[in-house]
Amino acid sequence: MHSWGSMHGVCVCAVILLLQGALAGESESLDSGAPHVNQVLCWSPKYPVAVLCAWSLQPEPLQPTSVTATYRLGLSGKKMTCKVGPGPLPGPLPITAPGPLAGLLSGWCEIEHLELFVLQTYIVSVSVENHTGQYSFILEHIVKPDPPLKVVVTPGSRRQLSVKWAPPPSWPDPTLFPLKYRVQYTQEGHAPRTLGPYERCEVVLRGLRPRSSYSIRVSAQDFLDNGHPSDWSLPISAHTT
Template sequence: MANIVTSFCCVVLAAVVVVYAQRRSQQGGRIQYEKISSDVTMQCGSLDNDASVTWKVNGTDVKARRREEGPRLILMEVNMSSNGLYSCFQNPDGQRRDQINLRVGFPPKEPQVTCRSNTYPRGFYCSWHLQHPTFIPTDFEVDVQHNQRPLEVTRDTVHKNRCHVKFPELFSSSPYYVNVTAVNSLGRASTTISFEESSIVKPDPPEKVVAKPVANNARRLEVTWNSPSTWPDVETFPLKYFLRYRPLIRDQWQHVELSDSTSHTITDAYAGKEYIIQLAAKDMEIGTWSDWSVAVHATPWMEEPKPITSTTESDVIPETTPGPPSAAPRVGEPTAACSTLLWSTHLLLACVLLSIM
């Protein structure tokens, strides 16, 4: 009975080893990250220094500049073409001993960080990016502090390089500190920025902008819009608006600043000219102007030309009663001219005969 249990355990263990080896093979071996332009050393498993091995990359011979020292492969000044799955086989039986997935890239530089509140007074968000690609996976660590206390940071579910922070208090004069650290297998780099609450307030642009002509007025356009839907409390924290417009035939904009209103009538439009219209929004007291809204186009009202229906007496053509149609000459019927000519011929012939007699 003990032998049967022992045999069963050995079979199970062998199956586990096979599955593990297959999964490791499917995953492409262990990953090794290295810096571009550096010399890279890859070790074939745990073989002794005097072991003899053969290296292949993606199933073919290694053609890059290299040096081989026992179980080690040294690639010279690697670049992006050096990426690949490297396999080593022990001589002379040719058994594969190791697989290395080489990935080359750069350590990160300091990220660029900006913060903005478009949902004031609820909170703000910060976003960041790297000016230069690293070509290998890079993560970001974010730390936000206010009054020397860390604040809760929520990572955005859609934008991977963005986080959200709630304001711990309003109308605070104490600065906020945001630190973003870029980290990958080759290094790390950090950027810290500071700001006051009032300096990052920037609404989203106005929405649903509509421009229509005003009936019976060739120089007016009626413009309406909605507050940005992301602004949570427009009653308590009202917005002011900046309207700009111009005809397509000109490059110069005309501007109107409006307080706490979501409509305006343009009264100096050029008759019959198409206009382009945009709006921006801003908190009444703090922050900066939003970006411009999506442009809309409109043309002032134009009177339709009236059709010409009246005529004078001299232009009237008198009506005439048509007479009976003239009889068309029929084929073979002699006309009056033909009859006269025939009679003259007979008379001349008679005169000639009398003179002979």
């Protein structure tokens, strides 16, 4: 497994590159013209209910291609089917997804009913023809909420901005599995400042410069620091009085 960023750092998801090799019992090189699994990425925007896995194929298939996705808990676990989803990915692909995956998303599947707080790793295998890509994870390590929504910024009294937002709707139960939030604001022409974490979905930014333009965005993270923070919400512009 190749870790793309620190497991407990700012971001981001890990990537498993294709386990490339000769076909079983053969030593010839693989046909470079046939599609193969280039990268596999898994993350959990719906913790603890489900995990999404996505992959890219290279070269891009010119006709419909059969892809099989399976998962198991540990090397000896029972192999289960990760049902390949129809249509587009149900939610945003993490901004930090590597280039080939972000540029050419070939398919995705969703895994439900995973066990919580187990030390064994889940192993996801994505196969097309004779090529297989794999991704291994511990559920709590790949938690990554979607960004908060409905960010609203309102000028308050002099040198203040009131910021409110809503939890990402994909997060199943903010009551039993709460989120915490960080708010980043940037004055035009200055470096950004990040505040938090906050447990509530609102904060008042104080001590700002009067009659100045600011850009504000919000990030969410599992309250117990499982996994990684979400990507930042779309920036909202506001002006102090």
